[in-house]
Amino acid sequence: MNHAKINLQVSIRAKHLKVTPIRLALLECLEQLQKPISIQELVELLPTGLADQVTVYRAMQSFVKAGLAREVNLRHGHVDYESASSSDHHHLVCTSCGRVEDFEECGMDELIRDVLKKHPEFSQVQEHALELFGTCKSCMKK
Amino acid sequence: MNHAKINLQVSIRAKHLKVTPIRLALLECLEQLQKPISIQELVELLPTGLADQVTVYRAMQSFVKAGLAREVNLRHGHVDYESASSSDHHHLVCTSCGRVEDFEECGMDELIRDVLKKHPEFSQVQEHALELFGTCKSCMKK
DNA sequence: ATCACTGCAAAGTCTTTGCAGTTCC
DNA sequence: GGAACTGCAAAGACTTTGCAGTGAT
Numbered sequence: 223m224n225h226a227k228i229n230l231q232v233s234i235r236a237k238h239l240k241v242t243p244i245r246l247a248l249l250e251c252l253e254q255l256q257k258p259i260s261i262q263e264l265v266e267l268l269p270t271g272l273a274d275q276v277t278v279y280r281a282m283q284s285f286v287k288a289g290l291a292r293e294v295n296l297r298h299g300h301v302d303y304e305s306a307s308s309s310d311h312h313h314l315v316c317t318s319c320g321r322v323e324d325f326e327e328c329g330m331d332e333l334i335r336d337v338l339k340k341h342p343e344f345s346q347v348q349e350h351a352l353e354l355f356g357t358c359k360s361c362m363k364k
Numbered sequence: 365m366n367h368a369k370i371n372l373q374v375s376i377r378a379k380h381l382k383v384t385p386i387r388l389a390l391l392e393c394l395e396q397l398q399k400p401i402s403i404q405e406l407v408e409l410l411p412t413g414l415a416d417q418v419t420v421y422r423a424m425q426s427f428v429k430a431g432l433a434r435e436v437n438l439r440h441g442h443v444d445y446e447s448a449s450s451s452d453h454h455h456l457v458c459t460s461c462g463r464v465e466d467f468e469e470c471g472m473d474e475l476i477r478d479v480l481k482k483h484p485e486f487s488q489v490q491e492h493a494l495e496l497f498g499t500c501k502s503c504m505k506k
Numbered sequence: 507a508t509c510a511c512t513g514c515a516a517a518g519t520c521t522t523t524g525c526a527g528t529t530c531c
Numbered sequence: 532g533g534a535a536c537t538g539c540a541a542a543g544a545c546t547t548t549g550c551a552g553t554g555a556t
Contacts, residue, residue: 240530240535261520274538279521281536295437295493299546300520314483323486325479334496337467341456344465347498351437354476356489382510382555403545416513421546423511441521442545 226250237288244273248281249290249305257324258294258302258313296322296353312352318361328352368392379430386415390423391432391447399466400436400444400455438464438495454494460503470494 230249234241247268251259259267261282265275273281282303285291294302296315304311310330314323334347372391376383389410393401401409403424407417415423424445427433436444438457446453452472456465476489 242530242536244537276522276539277537283522284536293439295439297435297437314479314486314489316486317490321485323483325482328475333470337456337496340467341465343463343500343502344456344458345499345501345504347456347496348459349497351493351495351497353493354479354489355491355493356486358486359484362487384511384555386512418514418547419512425547426511 226253233290237290239284239288244268244277245281245285247272248278249285252285252291252303252305253307256305256308257322258296258304260298260300260302262300264303292349294353295351296320297355312354314354314356316358316361317355318357318364321358368395375432379432381426381430386410386419387423387427389414390420391427394427394433394445394447395449398447398450399464400438400446402440402442402444404442406445434491436495437493438462439497454496456496456498458500458503459497460499460506463500 227246227250230246230253231241234245234249239245248264251264251267261275261278264278264282265273268278282291285303285306286293290306291303292306294304294313296302296313297317298320308326310326310328312325312328314325315321328350330350330352334350338344338347369388369392372388372395373383376387376391381387390406393406393409403417403420406420406424407415410420424433427448428435428445432448433445434448436446436455438444438455439459440462450468452468452470454467454470456467457463470492472492472494476492480486480489
């Protein structure tokens with residue numbers, strides 16, 4: 223068992239979740255990919271037969287609840303998941319071919335403070351979703 | 365026929381879509397509400413039996429394609445739609461009770477220019493989705 | 507007259523639920 | 532041992548598709 227895997231174990235256990243082979247493999251996928259991935263793709267990426275699709279759904283739900291993963295909506299008709307280890311992480315999506323690139327640092331903190339000030343009915347903002355939808359150069363040529 | 369409805373007719377016709385009672389009613393709902401609404405809710409808001417759910421799905425697709433409406437994802441498990449007449453329009457969502465408030469002016473233009481500069485594979489950004497997820501005061505107390 | 511829009515039924519996709527058996531701590 | 536996790540089957544929710552009939556321009 224290598225270093226990386228031991229760290230994943232620690233992460234999972236720290237959230238009071240049980241460490242199982244499936245969860246370790248899933249979290250490892252998310253960490254290594256560092257980009258959003260669907261449930262289907264996760265199932266296919268794992269060794270054949272290791273995990274049922276339903277189990278992956280449930281694992282992702284508990285990861286999201288525990289703050290280990292994030293849901294991302296890229297308008298692909300399903301929810302994608304990504305590791306929550308890097309924060310302030312956003313996406314640039316080509317609406318024609320679906321291609322995704324990442325960017326960091328959206329400088330949103332000031333805006334959030336401002337919005338909270340103007341909306342006294344809200345106490346706090348834990349998360350923000352920011353995605354840019356456009357056209358990539360190769361689709362532009364078509 | 366009042367002024368507002370005539371303007372809606374003009375908007376629809378300008379996009380080379382046919383003006384029908386259902387589309388007029390739908391666009392009027394979106395304009396008056398000025399907040400995101402689901403397909404289900406739209407069907408219920410219309411006079412009973414006026415439009416089939418499938419027709420509303422198709423009408424919204426053509427509105428989005430024509431730039432009359434926008435899709436919004438508030439993590440409610442379905443897509444919401446809102447009028448596209450106000451631009452730079454965003455949402456503050458309570459992850460506990462689902463309550464939604466709006467805010468304008470996210471000041472994203474500079475960020476978008478910046479991101480495009482750093483991602484030469486992308487030509488342009490037509491749209492951006494920005495939603496803040498947090499907790500409202502009444503859910504905070506629980 | 508033509509092409510777009512509509513309703514109804516059916517199918518498709520993504521996601522959740524129930525329950526019995528298994529695994530982790 | 533007990534609570535949490537898993538697989539399989541089934542159901543549920545949201546959305547799309549096909550086709551025949553209607554309506555807008």
